[in-house]
Amino acid sequence: MDCLEFRRRLGADPHAHDAEQLAHRAQCVGCAAAWDRSQQAESDLFAALQIPVPAGLAERVLLTQATGERRQYGRRRTIALAMAASLVAAIGGSLLWREFDARTLPALAVAHMPEEIHSLDLTQPITAQAIEAGFAARGQSLQGPLPTDVTYVHDCPVGPYLTVHLVSRVGDTSVAVLYVPGKQGGTGRDFHRGDWRGRVVQLQHGQLVMLTDQRGKQPFDAVASTVAQDWRVAIDGLGGPRVSQL
Amino acid sequence: MKRPDPVSLVVNPRQRQFEALTRAHTGDLYRFAYWLCGQDALAQDLVQETMLRAWKNLEALREAEAAKPWLLTILRREHARLHERRQLDTVELNDGIPEQAAWASPERHGDATELREAMSKLPYKYREPLLLQVLGGLTCDEIAAELGLQSGAVMTQLFRARQQLKSIMHGARAEVSHGLS
Numbered sequence: 001m002d003c004l005e006f007r008r009r010l011g012a013d014p015h016a017h018d019a020e021q022l023a024h025r026a027q028c029v030g031c032a033a034a035w036d037r038s039q040q041a042e043s044d045l046f047a048a049l050q051i052p053v054p055a056g057l058a059e060r061v062l063l064t065q066a067t068g069e070r071r072q073y074g075r076r077r078t079i080a081l082a083m084a085a086s087l088v089a090a091i092g093g094s095l096l097w098r099e100f101d102a103r104t105l106p107a108l109a110v111a112h113m114p115e116e117i118h119s120l121d122l123t124q125p126i127t128a129q130a131i132e133a134g135f136a137a138r139g140q141s142l143q144g145p146l147p148t149d150v151t152y153v154h155d156c157p158v159g160p161y162l163t164v165h166l167v168s169r170v171g172d173t174s175v176a177v178l179y180v181p182g183k184q185g186g187t188g189r190d191f192h193r194g195d196w197r198g199r200v201v202q203l204q205h206g207q208l209v210m211l212t213d214q215r216g217k218q219p220f221d222a223v224a225s226t227v228a229q230d231w232r233v234a235i236d237g238l239g240g241p242r243v244s245q246l
Numbered sequence: 247m248k249r250p251d252p253v254s255l256v257v258n259p260r261q262r263q264f265e266a267l268t269r270a271h272t273g274d275l276y277r278f279a280y281w282l283c284g285q286d287a288l289a290q291d292l293v294q295e296t297m298l299r300a301w302k303n304l305e306a307l308r309e310a311e312a313a314k315p316w317l318l319t320i321l322r323r324e325h326a327r328l329h330e331r332r333q334l335d336t337v338e339l340n341d342g343i344p345e346q347a348a349w350a351s352p353e354r355h356g357d358a359t360e361l362r363e364a365m366s367k368l369p370y371k372y373r374e375p376l377l378l379q380v381l382g383g384l385t386c387d388e389i390a391a392e393l394g395l396q397s398g399a400v401m402t403q404l405f406r407a408r409q410q411l412k413s414i415m416h417g418a419r420a421e422v423s424h425g426l427s
Contacts, residue, residue, distance in 0.1 A: 011404070012408075013385075013401070013404065044357050057273075061297045065297065
């Protein structure tokens with residue numbers, strides 16, 4: 001290392017002391033003196049830059065940070081509480097809805113069907129006496145001509161309702177028919193639950209639920225209308241009002 | 247049974263780390279910020295912003311030894327951001343630094359004043375690497391990485407920075423002696 005390189009490195013980094021620099025400093029009086037002057041100058045520079053720090057600066061930084069953090073914490077807590085409340089409301093609402101929904105007539109009718117699923121496979125018409133006996137078991141008497149293609153009748157409890165369970169066939173489609181004597185009002189509508197399609201209609205003195213899991217040649221809407229009209233005539237009589245779909 | 251101190255239940259390790267960081271480095275950060283921007287109030291703002299940003303990114307700090315360079319990096323970026331927003335004059339330093347025996351002994355008072363004035367006149371491109379070296383304690387390689395320059399270029403800047411400091415001080419002395427003669 002020559003003097004020029006030594007001075008260049010000294011000017012760039014006075015605190016550097018690699019082996020080459022130390023060796024040159026040891027053998028060059030001029031550069032050793034320059035090194036001494038450089039250390040003093042560097043010390044003076046460092047001291048000059050040490051301006052006083054404003055009192056309490058660190059505390060003010062901490063206060064600002066802690067205050068901001070506290071505000072954030074409050075905001076996060078409010079959001080968390082709101083989300084928790086929403087979640088509880090959603091779960092509660094969902095449970096209430098499921099509880100309510102499970103007690104509706106369509107839900108009860110669909111739930112009843114697995115017990116008597118084979119009734120939909122029957123194809124042989126039953127007698128008018130058997131049908132009348134089924135209604136009589138529920139204290140009901142028929143007022144008009146019976147549908148011709150009825151393959152099943154039974155007095156079934158469906159949830160809290162005492163129903164007359166029938167199966168009517170329209171073309172190649174078997175439709176379960178649940179007549180609920182005495183039931184008025186409520187929510188009547190077409191419904192679709194799992195594989196089941198159904199319709200609830202209001203008659204004069206009770207409600208009729210029709211449902212099937214079969215897909216015949218005729219659309220369900222037409223089949224349900226035919227079945228509803230047949231049973232309206234049979235239950236309410238020929239002179240009764242037209243069946244109203246709820 | 248001794249009940250736990252309620253404060254210790256509240257202050258988590260992250261908060262304790264931040265407090266230690268703040269107390270250990272606020273002074274150095276302030277001085278660096280002051281010599282960078284030349285304004286006391288602005289320097290304090292820069293320290294505040296730097297520490298708040300450090301708090302948000304505290305997970306990025308893995309080793310205690312890396313704390314100071316890390317904070318200096320944040321402060322430089324904050325300063326650059328502020329500079330972009332306000333178009334600050336980064337060269338002009340105010341002369342409102344209070345006298346304090348802690349940083350200037352009586353016999354060196356004159357030198358310190360001249361040095362500070364010279365520092366205030368030093369162009370920003372020389373002042374910044376010099377501050378990183380003298381106040382930040384960074385090596386030439388670290389400064390190069392910080393400024394995105396080659397190490398050789400940084401050495402040249404540092405060399406010139408010291409040369410200019412001397413030149414400015416000699417010029418000031420010449421003006422004074424000329425005025426007296």
